[in-house]
Amino acid sequence: MKEDLKPMYFGESLLLFGIPGIILYCNIYYGVPYLDSLGVPLIISFPLALYGLLFLLFIASLIAYKLEGNPSTLAGLTKRFRLTKLNKKMGFISIGTFIVVMIMEELLKFTSGILAKMSVFAPPDILPEFIDPNQTLSFPLTAFMGVSLEGNWWILLVWLLCLACNILGEEFWWRGYILPRQELAFGKKAWLVHGALLLLVFHAFLKWNYIVLIPICFILPYMAQRYQNTWIPAIIHGIGNGLFFAFIIPGIF
Template sequence: MDKIAEMRKMTIWESILLFSIPSAYFIIITNNLIPYLVKDLNLHPALGWFIGGYIVFVPLFILALIFYRREGNEFRIRLILDRLRIKRLSKNDWKWTITSSIVILISTGLIMFTSKILSEGFGFRELETTPSFMEFQALQGFEKFYLLIWIPMFFFNIVGEEILWRGYILPRQELQHGKYSWVINSVLWLVFHACFGLDLIILLIPILIVVPYVAYKTKNTSIGILTHGILNGPMFVLVSIGLIK
């Protein structure tokens, strides 16, 4: 077979199920496994997060491929890329990537600035930028080699999420919900981040809105992978090695 199998519509209840199970699993890992690794086994907090990340994100990557195969598709690279909407970026796609990245950065900055103003001027608590399970001091000396363990986890984090949420699920949501599909995808992606706590969710609102919207408009998962990765990866590395506090 040289073409992908016909997709079925995804009902709202299927969408909720496919997001809520990984969301609950993510909460279990961050509330139980990572604290156990750090506090009971005395692992460095960064390693605790990296290991927990592997346990969460590798299954997302695998699930996307399993669901692809269950649709009746052959396990061929070209067909996988086609079904999951992983495409080369056109000039227009690059414009979407750059514009969406800038919009997310500016919007996130405005949220942080507003939080600081409300804190200094009106006594509101400033938003916390890091959940407890990801808190650790800047890596020192040999500890910086821990980032070699982080790199594959980062791949599965970004690619695993994007090919499942936007590559596999969103196209089926579009068949059912049309122009509102990206809104449903966005809200449920927010739910997936529940373990990060309200403060970080507020800071993540720009990316939680923009990435699903752009994926819907362009029908290209590669843009989400690139945008998600650009905004998450370099910043994490700079914070980890102490260049940004």
């Protein structure tokens, strides 16, 4: 494996967070409404706009890995992206951290509705129910992104694909490829730079959630840097998104 990683300073960091952030913002605020005007269902337009981009980040991480001169081996990828095996202690730490993040987000959730009423933080008119601050999720859901859930088991496959794109894209690109290089530039404060850019730049498409997202955006890079392991944020991230199956499955069956 190529060991001489290049430090990633603020300018390059801003670029690599900013380009996907701008594209994603345009996708959600302009692309989805435009596709809706053409009659494209939300269950097609929204996953393409969000999870399609995250899949491209996953591909970009693999390309960046090769451009560094790393070997085309699983062992090389595992080492470079810090996907080393977790022990039981780290597994429990991951679960415990997820619980802390979930509690903090619940305590801050009220701020989303407040920010959403301000024009500068207002969400677009068309959003799926699970991120729309103007909708309250009911359990179980009866519809998902405009499609009735009853009997439509294929929606589970759609969400599973979305979840895979989310975790692979964000963890490989942010914590696998970018964070180790930021650590060479910013040292122990790398997670702070990483978290600030992740929150303010990449998640601008969820700007009404800026306060709610503070815990997850800073804790994930902190844990990845603290333990030098990308599996920890991947587990925290995966549990949070995976729990949404609990809202979907009862409505289908």
